[in-house]
Amino acid sequence: MNQIIPANEPGRLEALRNYAILDTLPEIGFDEIAELAAQICGCPAALVSFVDASRQWIKAKYGLLPAELSECPREISICTVTICNNDILYVPDLMKDQRFNTSPLVTGDLHIGFYCGVPLITRDGHALGTLCVIDFGPRELTFEQREALRRLSRQTMVHLELRRQLLVRNEMLLELERARDRAVAEKAESDKLLLNILPPSIAAELKTNDRVQPRYFDSATVIMIDFTGFTRLVETMEPASVIDQLDQHFTKFDDIMANHRLEKLKTIGDAYLAVGGVPEPNRSHAIDASLGALQVLDHLARLNRQREKLRLPAWQVRIGINTGPVIAGVVGKHKFTYDIWGNTVNIAQRVEAAGVPGRISIAESTWQYIKTRFEIDVRGAVEVKHQGLVNMYYLNRIKPEFASDSAGIIPNDRFWKQE
Known part of the structure; x- marks a missing residue:
């Protein structure tokens, strides 16, 4: 039997793919159509293909x-002729029809002697298959x-179209679910990302109100950390190594600040700024900042002991701490920054700049909050740019009676009970 192909074959095959019917599992709706076709015509067999x-x-x-x-090659298929006719194909005796009398379906084991098939045609005129x-x-x-x-074939197409629409609907629902x-x-x-940039309460306010109301805090403690000799270090190291090590230090500082209820605000080059008592007010912010500063120095001391063995230059910092009122808020529209302003911040920066590497300088305002718990060296009044004379102190350690370690870095239970 010579194979014939419909004139609109490419479009027909595309339409068939769109129905996603090939190689699917049996469906009761199509099974019942085949059974009904056989019963109507009084035939022993029927197919939807x-x-x-x-x-x-x-x-x-x-x-x-x-x-x-489950299938047969297209070149011997009688239904191939049906889809090319786009109309019912009725052959009472296949052995008497020259188109089919040599087909293996007629002369072979199946020994088909009679065929009547109707093409399953879409609204666009594509014959996808047959009901026979x-x-x-x-x-x-x-x-x-x-x-x-013929009428049953049209109902088959209605069933097929509903099935296709259901598949499209399910795909749309799936896409909506994916979206x-x-x-x-x-x-x-x-x-x-927002929580990485802003404190949780500030991020929540920003999401709720699309803005953050600036707030005044009558008491907060600002801590400023600045690496000294940074330019010299940069000149002796690869740029990538400088950034990597600086990132490691700042990451460690982040952990220390978080452990002491301090809010990291920003880094400016090799400088690091954090605050206690903001945005959640508390009464221990000066103590928290002092403990955090001691841990920063302890971290660097341990690191530098290792670097000394390798004959590498030390990483040194100056730390300045000041307590007082600040204003806090969010600046920026596309890149948010939570920041603080006020003379307290300026003095903290000046106190840090007036200090020496490896030590913690604190202003008198901070000393008043922590003097009963920590060992202090008095520096006296120090001239500070744009501020005049500022009484300063060096913070050394926790007093021995309030420390759980010999270095005076970790407080004991008595420390927190001290008034």
Whole structure:
């Protein structure tokens, strides 16, 4: 049997792919259509099948057909002729029709003797497959039976179209679900990034009100940390190594600040700024800043002992601490920054700049809060740019009676009970 191909074959195959029917599992709706077709026509077998580029694939079958029969090559398929006709194909005796009398389906084991098939045609005129009835010997159908088969083929297409629309709907719902999941993931990532930039309460206020109301804090403690000799270090190291080590230090500072309820505000080059008592007010911010500063020096001391063994230059910092009122708020629209302003910040920077490497300088305002718990060296009044004379002190350690370690870095239980 010579294979023939529909004139609109590329479009037909594309339409068939759009219905996503090939190689799917059995469906009761198509099985019932095949059974109904056989009963209407009084035939022992019926098929609902689809024709792709190389085969006739059987979606549903009814009657006396081999259980393993699921497809046949397109070149011997009788249904291939049906889809080319775009109309009912009625062959009462296949052995008397020169188009089919040499087909293996007729002369082989199946020994099909009768065929009547109706193409399954889309609204765009593409014949996707057929609804057909067969017998194993010659048979006649009445006009009414043939018309009933034709109407049943249209119902098959209605069923197929509803199935396609359901698939499209399910895909749309799936895409909506994926979009929702992406939106949730993006929001979570956005929230995570926001929390990396802003304190949680400030981030929550920004998300709720789309802005943050500036707030005045009558008492907060500002801590300024600045690496000394940084330019000399940069000149002896690869740029990537400088950034990597600076990042490691600042990451460690972040952990120390978080452990002492201090809020890291920003880094400016090799300088690091944090504050206690903001944005959540508390009464221990001066103590928290002092403990955090001691841990920063302890971290660097341990690191420098290792660097000394390797004959590497030490990382040294000056630390300045000051207590007083500040104003805090968020600046920026596309890149948010939580920051503080006021003379307290300026004095903290001046106290740090007036200090010496490896020591913690504190202003008198901070000393008043911590003097009963910490050992202090008095520096006296120091001239500070734009501020005049400022009484300063060096913070050495926790007093021995309030420390749980010999270095005076870690407070004991008595430390927190001290008034």
